[in-house]
Amino acid sequence: MFEPAQENPYPDSHVLGEGPEPHPLLAPVLPLLGRWHGRGRGQYPTLEQDFRYEQEIAFSHDGRPFLRYEARAWLVDADGAPVRPAGREAGWWRVTPDASLEVVLAHPTGIAETYTGRVSAPAAAGLEIEIETKDVSLTPLAKEVTGTRRHYALDAEGLTVVHDMAAVGQPLQHHLTTRLVRRA
Numbered sequence: 001m002f003e004p005a006q007e008n009p010y011p012d013s014h015v016l017g018e019g020p021e022p023h024p025l026l027a028p029v030l031p032l033l034g035r036w037h038g039r040g041r042g043q044y045p046t047l048e049q050d051f052r053y054e055q056e057i058a059f060s061h062d063g064r065p066f067l068r069y070e071a072r073a074w075l076v077d078a079d080g081a082p083v084r085p086a087g088r089e090a091g092w093w094r095v096t097p098d099a100s101l102e103v104v105l106a107h108p109t110g111i112a113e114t115y116t117g118r119v120s121a122p123a124a125a126g127l128e129i130e131i132e133t134k135d136v137s138l139t140p141l142a143k144e145v146t147g148t149r150r151h152y153a154l155d156a157e158g159l160t161v162v163h164d165m166a167a168v169g170q171p172l173q174h175h176l177t178t179r180l181v182r183r184a
């Protein structure tokens with residue numbers, strides 16, 4: 001009934017210089033492009049114990065003014081051995097002409113978040129991004145999350161992500177900090 005489909009002519013790229021030319025509006029966030037891997041520590045007042053994890057993050061683009069974002073984490077024990085899969089999320093980071101960000105993220109735990117935020121470059125080769133939820137939407141079985149704020153800081157050493165969360169009756173406070181390096 002249909003002709004055979006052709007190869008996708010608009011592939012995503014994680015690497016500058018490969019694939020489509022990045023859209024000019026992406027300039028402020030281009031240092032994020034690529035695959036990142038790191039370790040983190042987490043806590044929340046409702047949890048008996050703090051926890052450790054590893055995380056992979058990937059940012060790519062298809063030539064339009066947004067990044068595709070995906071992250072997955074797994075808990076590790078004190079020796080770094082894997083314990084079990086943990087948080088996963090995926091979404092889109094749209095960059096506006098005034099270098100503001102509009103971010104949409106979805107979680108397998110029934111949580112969908114929209115964020116607004118901004119990019120700043122405080123030091124040469126550095127990058128700081130802060131995004132805060134505008135809305136959080138929950139499926140019936142999701143845990144109650146009412147807001148989150150994320151801070152991304154990129155310097156010569158790598159990428160640090162700090163994630164604060166208001167959830168399960170608690171005010172906005174620290175849940176996660178991850179330190180990542182670019183994956184070859």
Ligand code: HEM
Nearest residue numbers: 042046047051053055073086087111143144145167168176
């Ligand atoms: C690196 C990613 C993440 C890791 C490693 C992580 C890890 C954890 C762990 C270990 C717990 C304790 C419960 C359990 O053992 O499953 C937990 C609880 C929780 N997390 Fe996360 N999390 C991550 C991301 C997120 C995100 C993105 C959100 C919200 C959008 C979130 C919201 C929550 C909530 C609401 C709880 C339940 C607290 C409670 O019921 O007392 N987490 N997380």
